[in-house]
Amino acid sequence: MATELHVFYFDGRSALAQPVAVRLDGGVLQVRHSDWALELPATQVRWPEQDRHGRRSAVLPNGALLQCNDSQAWDYWYASSGLHGSPVVRLQQNWGGVATAMAALLLLLGALYQWGLPAIARAVVPFTPYSIDQKLGLRIMKALDNGHLQPSELPWLQREGIREAFRKACAVQGVDTLPLWNVEFRKSRVGPNAFALPGGTIFITDDMVTLVGGDTRVLTAVFAHELGHLQHRHGIRMLAQVSALGVITNVLWGDFSWALTTVPAWLGQADYSRDVEREADAYALEFMRAAGIDPGVMATMFEKLRSLRQARARAGPQTDGAEKMATWLGIAFASHPADADRIAFFRSHSN
Numbered sequence: 500m501a502t503e504l505h506v507f508y509f510d511g512r513s514a515l516a517q518p519v520a521v522r523l524d525g526g527v528l529q530v531r532h533s534d535w536a537l538e539l540p541a542t543q544v545r546w547p548e549q550d551r552h553g554r555r556s557a558v559l560p561n562g563a564l565l566q567c568n569d570s571q572a573w574d575y576w577y578a579s580s581g582l583h584g585s586p587v588v589r590l591q592q593n594w595g596g597v598a599t600a601m602a603a604l605l606l607l608l609g610a611l612y613q614w615g616l617p618a619i620a621r622a623v624v625p626f627t628p629y630s631i632d633q634k635l636g637l638r639i640m641k642a643l644d645n646g647h648l649q650p651s652e653l654p655w656l657q658r659e660g661i662r663e664a665f666r667k668a669c670a671v672q673g674v675d676t677l678p679l680w681n682v683e684f685r686k687s688r689v690g691p692n693a694f695a696l697p698g699g700t701i702f703i704t705d706d707m708v709t710l711v712g713g714d715t716r717v718l719t720a721v722f723a724h725e726l727g728h729l730q731h732r733h734g735i736r737m738l739a740q741v742s743a744l745g746v747i748t749n750v751l752w753g754d755f756s757w758a759l760t761t762v763p764a765w766l767g768q769a770d771y772s773r774d775v776e777r778e779a780d781a782y783a784l785e786f787m788r789a790a791g792i793d794p795g796v797m798a799t800m801f802e803k804l805r806s807l808r809q810a811r812a813r814a815g816p817q818t819d820g821a822e823k824m825a826t827w828l829g830i831a832f833a834s835h836p837a838d839a840d841r842i843a844f845f846r847s848h849s850n
């Protein structure tokens with residue numbers, strides 16, 4: 500049971516001292532007057548320093564003041580709440596401390612972002628049940644089909660032929676298990692693109708098929724890259740990274756909503772979405788070798804994508820929700836620049 504202390508409340512507008520009872524329970528400050536009551540997180544209060552004698556005054560976020568003339572009683576009450584020594588509260592006892600905490604938080608987030616989060620997320624993935632991938636994938640799929648993707652206009656026979664070619668390439672992989680997959684064709688305004696949703700659904704746009712003239716070897720290479728994402732469960736890993744950042748931000752600093760809205764965009768363009776692309780490319784390379792497909796076809800395809808993107812850029816920006824969502828997951832095939840490194844990677848392994 501938390502201790503109750505009787506102090507005075509000044510609302511910050513009038514000099515009227517209102518007698519209130521205060522209580523600190525589970526990090527929440529409760530202030531009770533005979534006519535009203537309020538509750539707020541203890542971290543939002545500027546607590547008085549304790550190493551001084553005399554009156555104790557705590558400043559509430561609304562500018563109101565809690566005042567206690569009996570410093571011993573106050574210090575005892577405060578100490579018994581368990582808040583004493585909490586680094587957050589101690590830092591918040593002066594505004595210089597707040598600035599320091601802010602800088603420290605930014606540094607920590609920067610470090611986590613650079614080194615920690617990918618490692619944390621990677622470690623979390625094996626403990627995440629696969630059913631979560633499937634549920635998440637289904638949700639995204641429904642959202643995409645309700646808004647941004649239309650049924651494919653490719654002939655059924657062509658679609659089956661493309662699936663069959665990939666199935667055959669999978670059959671000669673010489674490994675015990677491949678990730679579950681199924682290929683879905685869709686028409687979309689995003690242009691040539693492909694992406695794998697957690698759980699195994701690989702989307703490919705009609706424009707992607709058209710871009711490579713329906714060449715099943717090239718399409719198999721594209722699917723192999725997506726299979727790499729599925730193998731490493733990159734979708735879930737990205738999600739774990741975003742959530743971890745959100746959780747860490749919340750724990751350290753209460754609700755910092757700006758971080759939650761900024762971070763996903765930040766992740767989409769981040770270096771480590773390039774890292775997962777590299778992993779998927781490495782997987783694709785092995786897959787293509789086993790299937791007897793020249794890795795050079797991937798380089799050619801990236802070059803085609805690049806010139807198409809340059810043409811589209813000249814025509815003005817035209818991204819829509821589907822591409823944004825896929826970019827957010829960081830794994831859309833054509834959402835990141837097909838940089839020279841990537842082209843060189845496949846070119847250098849070309850037969």
Ligand SMILES: [Zn+2]
Nearest residue numbers: 779830831832
């Ligand atoms: Zn990718």
